[in-house]
Amino acid sequence: MTAAPDTRNVRARRSFLENAKRTLATAPFSAWFGMIIILIYVIAAVFAPLIAPYGEAEVVGKAYQPAGAQFWLGTDQIGRDLFSRLIYGARNTIGIAFFTTLISFAVGGTLGVLTALKRGWLDQAISRVVDAFLAIPVLIFALMLLAVFGKSILNLILILALLDSTRVFRLARATALDVVVMDYVEAAKLRGERMGWIIFKEVLPNIMPPMITEFGLRFCFVFLTISALSFLGVGIQPPTADWGSMVAESKTLITFPVPKFPWIPAPFYPAIAIALLTVAINFVVDWFLHKTSGLRDEK
Amino acid sequence: MHPVLKTVLQRLGLGLLTLFVVSVLIFASLELLPGGFAEAILGQGATPETVAAFNREIGLDRPATVRYLEWIGGVLHGDFGYSYAGLGGKIKQSVSDLIAPRLYNTFFLAIMTAIVAVPLSLILGILAALYRNSWYDRIVNSTTLTTIATPEFFIAYLLMFFFAIKNKWFYSLSTVSDSTDLIEHMYRAALPAITLTLVIVAHMMRMTRAALINLLASPYMEMAQLKGVPRREAIVKHALPNAWAPIATVIAFNLAYLVVGVVVVEVVFVYPGIGQLMVDSVSSRNMPVVQACALIFAATYILLNLLADIVSIITNPRLLHPK
Numbered sequence: 097m098t099a100a101p102d103t104r105n106v107r108a109r110r111s112f113l114e115n116a117k118r119t120l121a122t123a124p125f126s127a128w129f130g131m132i133i134i135l136i137y138v139i140a141a142v143f144a145p146l147i148a149p150y151g152e153a154e155v156v157g158k159a160y161q162p163a164g165a166q167f168w169l170g171t172d173q174i175g176r177d178l179f180s181r182l183i184y185g186a187r188n189t190i191g192i193a194f195f196t197t198l199i200s201f202a203v204g205g206t207l208g209v210l211t212a213l214k215r216g217w218l219d220q221a222i223s224r225v226v227d228a229f230l231a232i233p234v235l236i237f238a239l240m241l242l243a244v245f246g247k248s249i250l251n252l253i254l255i256l257a258l259l260d261s262t263r264v265f266r267l268a269r270a271t272a273l274d275v276v277v278m279d280y281v282e283a284a285k286l287r288g289e290r291m292g293w294i295i296f297k298e299v300l301p302n303i304m305p306p307m308i309t310e311f312g313l314r315f316c317f318v319f320l321t322i323s324a325l326s327f328l329g330v331g332i333q334p335p336t337a338d339w340g341s342m343v344a345e346s347k348t349l350i351t352f353p354v355p356k357f358p359w360i361p362a363p364f365y366p367a368i369a370i371a372l373l374t375v376a377i378n379f380v381v382d383w384f385l386h387k388t389s390g391l392r393d394e395k
Numbered sequence: 396m397h398p399v400l401k402t403v404l405q406r407l408g409l410g411l412l413t414l415f416v417v418s419v420l421i422f423a424s425l426e427l428l429p430g431g432f433a434e435a436i437l438g439q440g441a442t443p444e445t446v447a448a449f450n451r452e453i454g455l456d457r458p459a460t461v462r463y464l465e466w467i468g469g470v471l472h473g474d475f476g477y478s479y480a481g482l483g484g485k486i487k488q489s490v491s492d493l494i495a496p497r498l499y500n501t502f503f504l505a506i507m508t509a510i511v512a513v514p515l516s517l518i519l520g521i522l523a524a525l526y527r528n529s530w531y532d533r534i535v536n537s538t539t540l541t542t543i544a545t546p547e548f549f550i551a552y553l554l555m556f557f558f559a560i561k562n563k564w565f566y567s568l569s570t571v572s573d574s575t576d577l578i579e580h581m582y583r584a585a586l587p588a589i590t591l592t593l594v595i596v597a598h599m600m601r602m603t604r605a606a607l608i609n610l611l612a613s614p615y616m617e618m619a620q621l622k623g624v625p626r627r628e629a630i631v632k633h634a635l636p637n638a639w640a641p642i643a644t645v646i647a648f649n650l651a652y653l654v655v656g657v658v659v660v661e662v663v664f665v666y667p668g669i670g671q672l673m674v675d676s677v678s679s680r681n682m683p684v685v686q687a688c689a690l691i692f693a694a695t696y697i698l699l700n701l702l703a704d705i706v707s708i709i710t711n712p713r714l715l716h717p718k
Binding site: 231236243328368377 | 414424652700
């Protein structure tokens, strides 16, 4: 009689961690680069007060001091430490963009799945309204709504979340429409599951990959829109450190260079910070898209 | 009725309906404010009398439907009402007078960009699709990805720094007036146009490439190859007739994108266009100007997309030869 192989320690499924490890091992260089950059940004955003040598709006020196041991990147137009503001900027800009995207996905995603399940007049009504919203560029609409409601961070988040949720709704509804006709959704309905169960347990897990990709791209878009609005002076208001408005505050340094200093790169730091993050996210999203959808554009 | 004509008319109707709904949205945004616009402008300390006087001044005391009909009626005649600035005084400033010269400037900039950007990006995109996975394709791909991810104002400042400050080839600020002649106008608008071109080309090239690769991977292209049609002929006879629709969509989409892109670029280069006017008016909450600008931007955007739809219907070989 042969001894039965010891099956107790054999698991049918790999744990999440093991899966993550296996996937990460196959990640291309660009994805690794992107992930490391994103990690650095997240750490800077979360631990901003611990990392930054000075306070967010603290005037610590003379205006336009050059970079050196005391101020790593120099000081800005009223003598605040640029490096500290850059780090606080990560917290403010990324944080606001992240919350905006989160809200827009919560609203747009839920409504999209719900209308795909229910159809009927509600679907028609919401879809038509969303169509009208889609016909106006986000930046233009955001500018107009900010003029009506006034400039504040809360207004900025709500307005952008509203405009963005229309785009999310479109995608969520379209992808959910493919899923709701599946047998398992029908089975769940026949079992008498509640709507919440069907949405969160049956449909959502199956539209997750495109939604996660979309989250990355929408985040980039929101992030760039917020930066643009702040740059235009109608987004995040001073003294809150924000990359867009930091560029705007120091832009005169480019147009009218002070003869004494050959070149002050102050406006370029926050702009590079913005560009680097969006490039990094795009790299990771590209890789994720490649992995999940098996979408290879060369065939 | 011919099916093509029918579809085109349907699309036109839908476009007009969208335009109407959008105009209502733009108009209604003012009504959404809890407590009314006057309170928001005048602040907490405003007495009911001041609020009433302000409302009467800007006509907010009458019902919204009446005001909408008046507004849209005026807009159809090219009259956008009066700016809030100087409203109480003797000299009223008409929004149309404010917008007209700036609208010309903005369209000047947009058309200048489009003339360069559209052919350039189509050629680059088609080449990238035909020689995909070559070094050329990879370099172009990563360059455009970086350009897309970079905020427009950063590109604008980089260009300004290198081409106007370091090397004094162009003006750093694109101030133009009515007396500027055409050549001078083009020269002064060059840097904003180059900025926009870079951004648009990146987007348009990637979309052209994606649309074409999609097309080249379709079964009938494989069939053509298998039955021995030369590659050149396969592309001209089989791929191209089907490519017009996606290419038209790509062009229109990007020209529509251009409409939004001008806002930031105009502010950077202090170019007196409608985008800059809109941003200034948002800061001072000058609603008639903001609404007029928003409507013009939205209308341009909708019309361009409508045009793309119609081009793709007309060039669709399947619709042209109904069974």
